[in-house]
Amino acid sequence: MSVPTAALDSSVCAPLPVLGQNITVPLVTGGEVTYAALDYAASAPALQRVWDDVAAYAPYYGSVHRGAGYLSQLSTDLFENSRRTVAEFLGCRADDQVVFTRSTTDSLNLLAAAIPADCEVFVYETEHHASLLPWRDARVTYLNAPRTPAQAVETLERALADRDPYGPALVCVTGASNVTGELWPVRELAAAAHAHGARIVLDAAQLTPHHPVDIAELDVDWVAFSGHKLYAPFGAGVLAGRADWLQAAEPYLAGGGASRKVARRADGGVDVDWHTTAARHEAGSPNVIGVYSIASACKALTEAGFEGLVAREQELVGRVREGLAEVPEVQVLSLFGDDAPRVGVISFVVRGWNSSHFAAALSAEYGIGVRDGLFCAHPLVRTLLGSDPQDPGECGAPEAEPGELSLNAIRVSFGAGTPDEHIDRFLRAVSELVRDGARWNYRTEDGRCVPDRGEAAQV
Numbered sequence: 001m002s003v004p005t006a007a008l009d010s011s012v013c014a015p016l017p018v019l020g021q022n023i024t025v026p027l028v029t030g031g032e033v034t035y036a037a038l039d040y041a042a043s044a045p046a047l048q049r050v051w052d053d054v055a056a057y058a059p060y061y062g063s064v065h066r067g068a069g070y071l072s073q074l075s076t077d078l079f080e081n082s083r084r085t086v087a088e089f090l091g092c093r094a095d096d097q098v099v100f101t102r103s104t105t106d107s108l109n110l111l112a113a114a115i116p117a118d119c120e121v122f123v124y125e126t127e128h129h130a131s132l133l134p135w136r137d138a139r140v141t142y143l144n145a146p147r148t149p150a151q152a153v154e155t156l157e158r159a160l161a162d163r164d165p166y167g168p169a170l171v172c173v174t175g176a177s178n179v180t181g182e183l184w185p186v187r188e189l190a191a192a193a194h195a196h197g198a199r200i201v202l203d204a205a206q207l208t209p210h211h212p213v214d215i216a217e218l219d220v221d222w223v224a225f226s227g228h229k230l231y232a233p234f235g236a237g238v239l240a241g242r243a244d245w246l247q248a249a250e251p252y253l254a255g256g257g258a259s260r261k262v263a264r265r266a267d268g269g270v271d272v273d274w275h276t277t278a279a280r281h282e283a284g285s286p287n288v289i290g291v292y293s294i295a296s297a298c299k300a301l302t303e304a305g306f307e308g309l310v311a312r313e314q315e316l317v318g319r320v321r322e323g324l325a326e327v328p329e330v331q332v333l334s335l336f337g338d339d340a341p342r343v344g345v346i347s348f349v350v351r352g353w354n355s356s357h358f359a360a361a362l363s364a365e366y367g368i369g370v371r372d373g374l375f376c377a378h379p380l381v382r383t384l385l386g387s388d389p390q391d392p393g394e395c396g397a398p399e400a401e402p403g404e405l406s407l408n409a410i411r412v413s414f415g416a417g418t419p420d421e422h423i424d425r426f427l428r429a430v431s432e433l434v435r436d437g438a439r440w441n442y443r444t445e446d447g448r449c450v451p452d453r454g455e456a457a458q459v
Contacts, residue, residue, distance in 0.1 A: 249281075
């Protein structure tokens with residue numbers, strides 16, 4: 001059984017076609033401009049290849065694992081083939097499982113529910129909340145933000161060596177920061193974890209769209225990521241890795257699909273025989289479209305040539321870094337220093353500007369979409385800004401009025417679908433806004449900084 005597959009543009013070192021690349025948006029100063037989507041770290045635009053593949057499959061849609069009809073059988077094959085595609089994309093080991101979830105957050109909460117009862121979890125304060133917060137029922141050791149990759153490894157080794165009692169342990173670490181884009185020493189951290197009898201899960205939400213991820217090569221125990229970061233925004237995610245803890249745990253959700261056999265007992269109760277495969281944690285009707293879209297994105301990135309995509313992105317990273325360095329008022333945030341390798345995620349603050357005001361002006365006056373706030377990584381952003389951990393601040397924009405300083409930053413992020421013009425326009429906009437100020441007046445509305453319609457700034 002087969003579903004038509006869309007053709008792939010095989011251009012190397014060129015932006016991949018994405019949805020929305022020709023969308024125009026209005027400017028408060030008049031006219032329209034092609035929208036520059038520079039918020040990939042939140043949700044990357046869908047690859048045209050992914051959209052076309054899903055559209056080709058849609059007429060064949062059917063319920064998986066439960067139907068004898070042709071479309072159900074075809075959809076089941078598609079679903080399970082997608083599992084194999086993702087496993088190959090991640091370099092999974094022969095006995096690893098690929099479990100489909102809703103997102104990175106869901107994946108890590110699933111793993112948190114599956115760890116042994118006496119497991120101790122080690123997590124850096126620099127993590128995204130998706131990997132910082134799920135461990136509510138475990139003993140958690142929060143590690144301070146390291147200032148070099150070597151310090152990250154040393155901090156972990158000391159913490160693991162000092163644990164008492166010496167039972168099961170899990171380390172959770174990001175592959176690439178969602179705030180700074182900096183790459184973490186994953187292979188070295190995995191070696192340190194295993195040397196001390198611990199396991200390690202990699203939050204690869206910001207790594208998989210920008211860089212090849214190989215579970216076996218990195219020697220991590222699990223990898224978690226989201227489709228909507230990987231140019232496949234249909235509400236699906238992945239947890240891939242070792243099967244033993246997942247097989248031993250109670251199903252993440254109880255229901256159809258997770259159960260292999262259910263029978264009434266003589267005393268009136270119910271006995272359940274749960275699956276030991278990935279289905280154990282995939283109860284209910286799965287998101288077939290979302291799963292297939294992830295597999296399509298994995299194929300698209302592989303066939304396009306990941307090395308070429310990485311090389312082009314690194315050129316864009318260099319241009320953004322150089323352009324921002326030419327504006328003295330701009331401070332780029334970094335844990336590991338200016339020379340640290342990073343993906344296309346860069347956060348910064350602008351002296352004299354409220355970050356929400358600056359982001360609003362980029363959107364309203366230049367048609368550029370970025371993100372401002374604490375990026376669901378509050379402890380990390382506060383550390384980078386040198387603020388007190390108790391200082392106020394929320395995900396999203398602050399309540400401060402335009403012109404008032406606030407505890408948040410601006411994040412620009414880009415990837416395989418970003419045209420050169422979007423980067424050029426962004427750098428020009430930053431320079432002009434710092435030099436000339438905003439051309440429009442802004443106000444705070446429902447916690448967001450928005451243009452004050454009809455009121456141009458007095459320049």
